[in-house]
Amino acid sequence: MFKKKRFIAVEEKIAGITGKNNIYSDDIELMAYSYDAGISKAIPEAVISFDNINQIAPVIKILYQARIPFLPRLAGTNLSGGTIPLKSGVILNLSRLNKIYQIDTTNNIAVVEPGAVNINLQKELEKFGYFYAPDPSSQKVCTIGGNIGENAGGPQCLKYGVTSNNIAKLQIITPEGDEITLSENDIGPDLMSLFIGSEGTLGIAIKAWLKIIPKPKIIKTCTAAFLTIEDSINAATKIIEAGIMPRALEAMDKTCVDASKNIIKSPYPEESEAMLIIELDCDYENKLEEEIQQVKHICDNCFSNFFRIANTETESEALWAIRKGAYPAMARLAPNVLVEDGVVPRPKLPEALKKIKTVINEYNLKASILFHAGDGNIHPNIIFDERDIKKVKIVKKAGYEILKICIDLGGSISGEHGIGIEKRVAMNWLYPTATLELFQKIKKSFDPENLSNPDKIVPVSLDSRKTISSKKYSPDNKILTNLLNEVKSKYREGVESIIIGSNSNLNKNIKSKSNILKLDELSEIIDLDRENFTVKAEAGIKISRLKELLKASKLYPALPDYKGTLGGLIAANHFKGIKDILLGIDIMTSNGEIHSFGGKTLKNVAGYDVVKLFIGSMGAYGIILNATIKLDSKNRLKDIKTKEPNTVEKNPFFFDFKPGKYQKRLKNVFDPKNLFNSWLYGDNQNESEIGKENIFSFKEYALDKLHKQNELFKLDGQNKNK
Numbered sequence: 274m275f276k277k278k279r280f281i282a283v284e285e286k287i288a289g290i291t292g293k294n295n296i297y298s299d300d301i302e303l304m305a306y307s308y309d310a311g312i313s314k315a316i317p318e319a320v321i322s323f324d325n326i327n328q329i330a331p332v333i334k335i336l337y338q339a340r341i342p343f344l345p346r347l348a349g350t351n352l353s354g355g356t357i358p359l360k361s362g363v364i365l366n367l368s369r370l371n372k373i374y375q376i377d378t379t380n381n382i383a384v385v386e387p388g389a390v391n392i393n394l395q396k397e398l399e400k401f402g403y404f405y406a407p408d409p410s411s412q413k414v415c416t417i418g419g420n421i422g423e424n425a426g427g428p429q430c431l432k433y434g435v436t437s438n439n440i441a442k443l444q445i446i447t448p449e450g451d452e453i454t455l456s457e458n459d460i461g462p463d464l465m466s467l468f469i470g471s472e473g474t475l476g477i478a479i480k481a482w483l484k485i486i487p488k489p490k491i492i493k494t495c496t497a498a499f500l501t502i503e504d505s506i507n508a509a510t511k512i513i514e515a516g517i518m519p520r521a522l523e524a525m526d527k528t529c530v531d532a533s534k535n536i537i538k539s540p541y542p543e544e545s546e547a548m549l550i551i552e553l554d555c556d557y558e559n560k561l562e563e564e565i566q567q568v569k570h571i572c573d574n575c576f577s578n579f580f581r582i583a584n585t586e587t588e589s590e591a592l593w594a595i596r597k598g599a600y601p602a603m604a605r606l607a608p609n610v611l612v613e614d615g616v617v618p619r620p621k622l623p624e625a626l627k628k629i630k631t632v633i634n635e636y637n638l639k640a641s642i643l644f645h646a647g648d649g650n651i652h653p654n655i656i657f658d659e660r661d662i663k664k665v666k667i668v669k670k671a672g673y674e675i676l677k678i679c680i681d682l683g684g685s686i687s688g689e690h691g692i693g694i695e696k697r698v699a700m701n702w703l704y705p706t707a708t709l710e711l712f713q714k715i716k717k718s719f720d721p722e723n724l725s726n727p728d729k730i731v732p733v734s735l736d737s738r739k740t741i742s743s744k745k746y747s748p749d750n751k752i753l754t755n756l757l758n759e760v761k762s763k764y765r766e767g768v769e770s771i772i773i774g775s776n777s778n779l780n781k782n783i784k785s786k787s788n789i790l791k792l793d794e795l796s797e798i799i800d801l802d803r804e805n806f807t808v809k810a811e812a813g814i815k816i817s818r819l820k821e822l823l824k825a826s827k828l829y830p831a832l833p834d835y836k837g838t839l840g841g842l843i844a845a846n847h848f849k850g851i852k853d854i855l856l857g858i859d860i861m862t863s864n865g866e867i868h869s870f871g872g873k874t875l876k877n878v879a880g881y882d883v884v885k886l887f888i889g890s891m892g893a894y895g896i897i898l899n900a901t902i903k904l905d906s907k908n909r910l911k912d913i914k915t916k917e918p919n920t921v922e923k924n925p926f927f928f929d930f931k932p933g934k935y936q937k938r939l940k941n942v943f944d945p946k947n948l949f950n951s952w953l954y955g956d957n958q959n960e961s962e963i964g965k966e967n968i969f970s971f972k973e974y975a976l977d978k979l980h981k982q983n984e985l986f987k988l989d990g991q992n993k994n995k
């Protein structure tokens with residue numbers, strides 16, 4: 274009742290912006306917004322719809338001033354309770370804001386409102402011969418805003434990346450009502466990537482500039498069946514090892530196919546236990562035919578008992594209908610479905626699936642298992658009836674055990690569905706308390722009053738009694754231990770440091786060398802996982818050396834020829850394509866805390882995307898100690914069409930950096946005393962230890978270096994064109 278009064282106090286003001294008809298507060302209307310596709314429920318105080326995007330900022334300002342919580346909601350298909358109004362408050366229903374403003378085939382960009390339904394956009398793009406890569410299985414109803422909120426993936430993401438790899442620019446309303454634009458071309462830390470996947474907790478995207486891709490000339494769908502799940506995963510792994518990059522590599526078990534049988538005719542032999550759908554695309558018929566034959570050969574060698582190539586689009590759609598219809602098919606068997614979303618490094622899939630099946634059997638549950646075989650993302654679909662409270666408890670318990678299995682195997686608790694409410698507790702098992710506190714501070718830097726989708730993602734009570742030892746990169750070598758001690762001692766004394774990679778001419782210009790934290794001694798490969806196609810290397814390793822070492826193992830990172838270090842390339846955002854291959858980083862903050870983000874899994878949406886935030890952070894948020902990057906069995910850099918090397922004009926170096934309000938607040942989260950590369954954020958550069966003269970020479974040096982770099986890229990480009 275009190276809560277309703279809270280809204281009544283601002284209702285008229287809001288109605289002045291949106292019109293009375295756009296505000297819903299009847300009990301029955303509110304009930305309709307009290308649940309989403311997950312299993313949690315809570316009733317909002319009011320629901321507000323909008324006629325145009327310009328109404329959102331003024332409404333948020335009113336809610337912010339009245340301290341009324343709010344959350345953006347679209348189709349509500351997130352499977353983690355992301356749109357449940359936990360603290361009551363107001364649901365902002367954006368679904369009528371569904372305009373597709375522009376499809377620009379000259380610059381390969383589509384400009385849309387958040388309520389644009391994914392499939393409707395795809396249909397419009399089809400008319401121009403284009404597509405937008407993220408294609409969640411829920412694409413018939415889910416929206417671009419929801420995809421941004423969750424950093425959604427989909428079958429095509431194996432080849433073309435998830436949402437955060439496919440957005441060029443976003444217009445955002447922050448929880449305080451500020452309108453800001455974030456772009457991949459911004460100088461400085463990648464705030465846009467931090468926002469993507471933030472589940473409405475850092476604000477609301479009101480307009481998006483999406484990267485669109487010309488449709489490949491030929492797309493072919495094949496399917497194979499196997500007598501065991503292990504054989505199907507083995508085939509998937511061998512396809513990737515062979516250097517084939519399918520546009521989709523999906524798997525499902527027999528229970529999925531059986532559940533669909535009443536709706537869709539199954540082509541698979543009865544005794545099959547696992548099925549793969551492999552979709553390939555190419556501009557050249559011969560090459561595609563060759564790859565299909567290779568895929569068939571691999572499946573044969575992995576004991577497939579069935580292989581079929583779809584010859585027409587209708588045949589292809591029929592194959593996809595079983596995969597994409599698996600969730601609705603399970604939903605027909607019982608009132609509720611819990612869909613888990615754990616992810617493991619691909620080689621761990623057989624072990625993960627075996628353990629997950631044991632859990633399902635032990636708890637006597639009925640579940641089908643779908644998995645994105647290419648990227649190790651597993652979706653057990655457990656059916657139950659929520660009216661049976663005992664069963665609900667068992668299902669939740671089983672769900673948590675499944676997530677723990679994924680963490681134990683070096684994976685994560687969510688590949689694409691987000692954390693919302695339903696996986697919050699599991700964040701305690703994935704991250705140490707200090708890292709969760711860092712996430713809380715990130716949230717606070719955008720939303721000081723905890724109003725925008727409050728209490729999601731980060732557990733409300735941080736559980737220091739971890740049941741699983743959360744991952745942490747600990748200093749196990751002398752160089753790192755020395756660095757840690759030095760950073761801690763400088764923190765105590767309040768001494769600033771200049772973070773540099775290697776061979777920097779800066780050295781000679783700095784008055785006091787004790788200010789420099791040079792990282793070139795951290796130059797080892799920590800973990801080369803050939804099966805998983807990932808390498809974890811210390812940040813001070815030179816890119817040229819890294820490439821050389823990997824080449825000897827016939828593994829290739831999609832990195833340009835570059836003279837600097839891995840950490841330098843990330844921190845200075847010297848190569849845009851880094852965003853598409855960077856999977857994890859360990860960082861040291863100025864107080865000597867070490868935090869791990871991301872890891873060896875190809876997808877991971879558990880928590881804020883600090884991995885990408887550090888791209889372009891220029892050493893000012895923390896020291897990147899090491900990075901995990903994705904590898905390939907082929908050197909494909911020349912094939913990456915949209916990822917041009919940087920040019921000076923397109924990506925100026927950090928001397929042009931003028932931190933904005935949120936970059937400054939985030940600096941305060943990671944380095945409150947402004948000790949790392951302090952001149953970038955200092956109010957008065959003259960006060961900085963580095964001194965004005967040195968800033969100038971540093972800038973000149975950087976400019977010179979970047980021009981040289983540019984020349985180098987140009988040469989590289991010319992070679993490619995030959």
Ligand SMILES: Cc1cc2nc3c(=O)[nH]c(=O)nc-3n(C[C@H](O)[C@H](O)[C@H](O)COP(=O)(O)OP(=O)(O)OC[C@H]3O[C@@H](n4cnc5c(N)ncnc54)[C@H](O)[C@@H]3O)c2cc1C
Nearest residue numbers: 347348349350351355410416418419422425426473478689
């Ligand atoms: C059958 C089924 C299959 C699925 N398959 C996939 C799949 O293949 N891949 C995948 O990634 N997901 C999948 N999902 C999950 C879900 O569809 C995605 O997470 C989708 O992106 C959610 O979109 P939505 O429009 O339903 O958003 P909602 O559920 O309404 O919102 C999702 C989150 O984003 C926030 N949000 C909404 N709008 C905005 C905005 N404008 N700005 C900022 N935040 C916002 C919300 O507050 C919420 O936290 C599936 C779900 C189902 C039920």
